[in-house]
Every structure is written in structure tokens, then in C-alpha cells.
Amino acid sequence: MERDSLIISLEDISFSYSGDKLVLDHLSFQLRRGDRIGLVGPNGSGKTTVFHIIMGLLRPSSGRIELFGKPAREEEEFRGARKRIGLLFQDADDQLFCPTVLEDVAFGPLNLGKSPEEARDIASRTLAGLDLSGFENRITYKLSGGEKRLVSLATVLAMDPEVLLLDEPTNGLDEQTEGKITDILTGLDLSCIFISHNLDFLMRATDSIYAMANGKISLDEALAAHPHIHTHEFGRLPHKHER
Amino acid sequence: MIEEQFSAGESIVHGLDPRIKIIVAILFSVVVAVSSSFLALFTALAVSLSLIVLARLSAKAVFYRLLLVNGLILFLWLLLPFTFKGEALFTIGPLIGTREGVLYASQITVKCNAILLAMIALVATIPIFTLGHAMSQLHFPDKIIHLFLFTYRYIHVIFQEYHRLTNAMKIRGFIARTNIHTYRSYAYLVGMLLVKSYDRAERVYEAMLCRGFSGRYYALSRFSIKTGDILYLSLMLAAILGLVVLQWSAIV
Numbered sequence: 001m002e003r004d005s006l007i008i009s010l011e012d013i014s015f016s017y018s019g020d021k022l023v024l025d026h027l028s029f030q031l032r033r034g035d036r037i038g039l040v041g042p043n044g045s046g047k048t049t050v051f052h053i054i055m056g057l058l059r060p061s062s063g064r065i066e067l068f069g070k071p072a073r074e075e076e077e078f079r080g081a082r083k084r085i086g087l088l089f090q091d092a093d094d095q096l097f098c099p100t101v102l103e104d105v106a107f108g109p110l111n112l113g114k115s116p117e118e119a120r121d122i123a124s125r126t127l128a129g130l131d132l133s134g135f136e137n138r139i140t141y142k143l144s145g146g147e148k149r150l151v152s153l154a155t156v157l158a159m160d161p162e163v164l165l166l167d168e169p170t171n172g173l174d175e176q177t178e179g180k181i182t183d184i185l186t187g188l189d190l191s192c193i194f195i196s197h198n199l200d201f202l203m204r205a206t207d208s209i210y211a212m213a214n215g216k217i218s219l220d221e222a223l224a225a226h227p228h229i230h231t232h233e234f235g236r237l238p239h240k241h242e243r
Numbered sequence: 244m245i246e247e248q249f250s251a252g253e254s255i256v257h258g259l260d261p262r263i264k265i266i267v268a269i270l271f272s273v274v275v276a277v278s279s280s281f282l283a284l285f286t287a288l289a290v291s292l293s294l295i296v297l298a299r300l301s302a303k304a305v306f307y308r309l310l311l312v313n314g315l316i317l318f319l320w321l322l323l324p325f326t327f328k329g330e331a332l333f334t335i336g337p338l339i340g341t342r343e344g345v346l347y348a349s350q351i352t353v354k355c356n357a358i359l360l361a362m363i364a365l366v367a368t369i370p371i372f373t374l375g376h377a378m379s380q381l382h383f384p385d386k387i388i389h390l391f392l393f394t395y396r397y398i399h400v401i402f403q404e405y406h407r408l409t410n411a412m413k414i415r416g417f418i419a420r421t422n423i424h425t426y427r428s429y430a431y432l433v434g435m436l437l438v439k440s441y442d443r444a445e446r447v448y449e450a451m452l453c454r455g456f457s458g459r460y461y462a463l464s465r466f467s468i469k470t471g472d473i474l475y476l477s478l479m480l481a482a483i484l485g486l487v488v489l490q491w492s493a494i495v
Contacts, residue, residue: 057449079457087453094446097396099372106463111455116463141399159454 005033006069007163007191008054008085013063014215015046015053023049024060025215031163031191038202039195040220041212047195048090050217051165055087083112086161090168092148093141101127101143101151102136108159126158127151130184146177153184164192170201249300249367256298260472261369261377267479268365272358274486280493283486284353290482291360298364305363312359316352323348371395376462385460397447401440408432 008031015024023046031037039047052058053065056078065072067081089095098104105123106116114122127135130150135143143151149169156164169185170178178201185192186205196202202209211220251257256264275287295305324332327344334340369377375392379385412428419425 052449055449055453057452079455082453083455085453087450089446089450091446093400094443095450097393097447097451099392099396103372103463107451107456107461108454110461110463111457116461116465119461120463141396155454 006066007031007033007035009064009066010050010053011064011066013053013060013065015049015058015060022215024053026063027216029210029217031193033162033191035191035193035208036206037193038206038209039193039212039217040197040199040202040209045212046215047212048167050212051087051167051193051195054165055082055085083159084161085163085165086156086159088152088156088164088166088169090171092145092152095152095155096140096143096148099139099141100136101132101138101140101154104140104151105154105158108155112159122158122160123154126154129157130154131180146173149173149177149181153181162190164188164190166192166194166196168195168197170196170198247367247371248304249298249363250370252299252368254297254299254368255471256294256364257368258471259475260466260468261373262381262466263468263472263476264365264369265374265377265381267476267483268361270483271361271365271479271486274483274490275354275357275361278354278486278490279350280490281350281353282493283489284350284357286489287486288353288357288360290486291357291364294364295360298368300363300368305360308363309356309359312355313352316348316355319351320348323351373464376464377466379460379462380466385458389460393447397440397443400443401436404439404443405432405436408435 008029010027010029013024013027013029014022016022027050029050039050041047049058053060054067056065056072056075067077068084070077072078072081096104098107102120102123105126106119109119109122110116124133124136127133130153132147132150132154135147135151138147140148140151153169166185169181173181178198182201182204185194192205194202194205209220210217271287271290275284278284278287324340324344325338327341327347329341329343331339332342332345366374372392372395375388378388378391409432412432417428419429
């Protein structure tokens with residue numbers, strides 16, 4: 001598929017949990033190949049819901065979903081698309097369920113029909129690519145928060161997805177781990193949607209930022225890079241800011 | 244949380260193919276469970292003990308495990324001698340202990356310990372995840388294996404959740420007492436834990452779906468049977484057969 005072709009298209013999607021207030025209210029949204037989009041919005045505004053709608057984990061009460069140019073309505077159709085879209089969950093403990101890191105990273109490739117040898121190979125390569133060599137036999141629940149996040153990312157990348165949906169990838173990480181994950185994510189040559197409250201991160205990792213409010217998604221024109229006057233120690237000396 | 248106390252080790256028993264160990268453990272347990280002759284039962288106990296010795300497990304740790312189970316068996320000793328009909332053996336006040344009752348209780352004691360020791364030596368020496376894979380290769384039902392592995396993985400997470408909740412209670416001055424407030428708070432705690440675990444299960448399942456899960460679980464490791472395994476299997480089968488013969492000859 002060439003660049004700019006439509007990968008994800010949501011049209012007129014409405015959704016509510018348990019029938020009361022609409023979380024998504026006739027929402028429309030499109031992702032084209034090569035797009036790197038940030039999604040911001042207050043807590044509970046439905047950002048994660050949008051991801052789950054795209055993956056077919058939740059079904060909208062009305063509207064049309066098209067994934068890779070094909071309409072997606074039934075579980076069977078979503079199942080095919082899930083192999084090409086990677087979703088990084090907010091809580092790594094939801095994502096990592098195998099006792100060892102290697103087993104967990106190999107889980108996706110095995111589901112894709114790879115042989116155990118291939119899966120092992122893919123897992124090791126993916127881990128090495130994220131600087132996680134030597135983690136293969138670590139116990140998943142004994143990893144630190146930052147390690148869990150990186151391993152979760154490895155489990156998604158091991159499936160070689162065309163699109164990544166990332167739900168607050170930098171949430172709760174220390175500065176060093178955040179820097180590392182930002183570097184990795186900005187370096188990926190994939191179409192991505194990032195949910196994040198971290199505007200610094202979004203400025204680096206995305207091309208455009210959309211805002212979510214009242215059950216709809218709109219391009220946020222107000223979010224553009226601009227200089228600030230600020231003060232700190234030794235501010236007179238020539239210096240640079242990382243971000 | 245769940246400590247795999249016995250799974251790491253370098254002994255001959257640790258090195259055996261897990262599938263063979265599982266098969267032997269099951270056969271052994273069934274034969275011992277249906278045996279009644281003391282000769283067969285004590286021989287079985289001797290076999291189990293020698294397996295423990297071969298596995299080079301810490302005697303103290305094994306003893307503690309046995310203590311737990313034998314605590315339950317103690318209750319049988321308090322009840323069985325006095326409730327079984329038969330020839331009177333001794334009396335304590337108005338209670339009459341029968342010979343048959345004592346024999347029956349001893350039988351259960353020896354059986355339980357023999358089976359438990361064999362399980363510790365053979366099954367507890369397999370790391371849990373390997374055990375799951377071995378079960379899958381022996382064609383145990385997928386659902387049982389999933390339940391088993393998920394329980395292992397998430398009991399730790401639920402335990403942490405429990406800690407978070409009790410800490411949240413503690414920092415607001417909660418002290419357990421014998422009153423309605425305490426009971427209600429504990430009920431909330433348990434309820435919350437159930438709801439949260441359910442939500443967690445839902446999210447984990449979704450995460451698995453996103454990675455192409457369709458109900459089948461593929462194992463990464465493969466096992467290979469070595470000469471030692473065959474030798475061990477034949478030896479153990481012979482021992483189990485011996486037990487059957489001992490039991491059978493006792494009946495005849």
C-alpha cells in the first residue's frame with residue numbers, strides 16, 4: 001500500500017457504556033499511512049474507548065469502521081486487522097501475562113503461525129532492538145515499571161504491526177526511561193496514534209495533535225510549538241535545552 | 244507469593260523429562276491411593292523417600308510441607324478410632340477405640356505421606372511454566388492448563404492489589420476489631436478485590452485478543468527424551484508394578 005492511503009477510518013461512531021451518556025458522539029476520524037497523531041483530552045473523555053473501538057474490543061452502537069480499506073463489523077474481520085495493528089495497553093500488567101519475558105514476546109508471533117524457532121528468534125531480535133538483551137528469562141511480574149513498559153512494547157513490536165496505538169506510553173516513567181521510550185517511538189517508521197497527557201513528548205513524537213472533547217475528535221490548532229521566557233540557575237551562561 | 248521452593252536444583256530428578264515425571268507421579272498416586280496392604284503402602288513410602296533423597300531437597304523444607312498435611316490427618320486420628328465398628332483396642336473414659344479404626348487411620352496416614360512425598364519429589368521439582376508446557380504436550384485439556392498458568396501469573400498481581408487496598412485502609416487509621424465497622428470494611432475489601440480481579444481478567448483477555456489469540460496456546464519449548472529418562476521410566480514402572488503385586492498378593 002502506498003503512502004497516504006487510508007488505514008483507519010471511523011465514521012459517525014457513537015458509543016456508550018451501559019446506555020447512558022454517549023462517550024463517543026457521532027465521532028469521525030481518519031488515519032493515513034505515515035501519519036503520526038497525538039490524541040489529548042481530559043480523563044474519561046473516551047480516548048481509550050476510541051482505541052478499543054478500532055481494535056473491535058468494543059462495538060459501537062452506530063457508525064462505520066473501515067480498517068485497511070475494508071469494512072470491519074464482525075469479530076472475524078477485526079481478527080484479521082488485529083494482526084496488523086498493535087495496541088500498547090495503559091497498564092503493562094494487563095499486557096504481560098506469561099511468566100517469562102521471552103514467552104510473552106513470542107506469544108504474538110506464535111499466534112501469527114510462526115514456528116517455535118522463528119518465534120524465539122523474532123522475540124530475541126525484538127528485545128535486542130529495544131536494548132533488552134538478557135531479559136529473556138526474567139520473570140515478568142518481577143520487572144520494574146519502566147522495564148515492564150519496554151517489554152510490553154516489545155510484545156507489540158514483535159508482531160511487526162503496520163500501525164501502533166499507544167495508550168499513555170510515557171505515563172509514570174522516570175525521566176531516563178521516558179527519554180529512552182521517546183527515542184524508540186520517534187525512531188519507528190510506523191503510522192502511530194499516541195494517547196498522552198505529556199505535551200513535550202507529543203511535540204517530539206507526532207506530526208499533529210488532535211483533541212478529544214464531547215465525544216468528538218478535532219484537530220487542535222492551539223497546540224503548536226512556541227518559545228517561552230523562563231528562568232533558572234546559571235541562565236546567563238550559554239546553554240541548550242533538551243526539550 | 245508462590246515460591247517455587249523445590250523447582251531449582253541440579254539433581255538427577257530435576258534433570259528428568261517433566262512429562263515422564265508427571266506420568267510416573269500420576270500412576271504412582273493412583274496405585275498407592277487404591278492400595279490397602281501395609282506391606283505395599285510402606286514399600287511405596289520407601290520409594291517416595293528415596294525419590295526425595297535422589298532429588299536432594301532440603302529435608303527441613305520437605306518436613307514443613309508434610310507437617311501441614313499431617314495436621315489435617317491428626318483430625319482423622321481423633322475421630323476414626325472411635326467411630327469405626329470393630330474389636331475394642333483401648334478405652335478413654337466413655338470412648339472405645341477400635342482396632343479397625345486405628346488400622347484405617349494408619350493406612351490413610353501412610354498413603355497420604357507416600358503420595359505427597361512423590362509429588363514433591365517429582366512434580367514440585369518442575370518449574371511451574373515448564374509444568375504447564377509438559378501438561379500441554381501430554382494433551383491435558385487446554386482449559387485446565389490456561390487456568391493453571393493464569394492463576395500462577397495473576398495471583399501475584401491480585402496479592403499486590405490486596406496490599407494496596409489494605410495499605411489504603413491502614414493509612415486512614417483502620418485497625419481490625421471485633422465490630423460491624425471492621426466486618427463491613429473487610430467485606431468491601433473482598434468485594435473490591437473480586438471486582439478488580441474481574442476487570443483485570445477482562446483487560447488481559449483483550450490484550451491477548453489484540454495479539455492474535457484465538458483460544459489455542461502455543462508452547463515455545465520442546466522436550467526431548469534421553470536414555471536416562473527411559474531408564475528411569477522403566478525403573479519406576481517396575482516399582483509401581485511391584486506395588487500392585489504386593490497389594491494383590493495381600494488380598495489373595
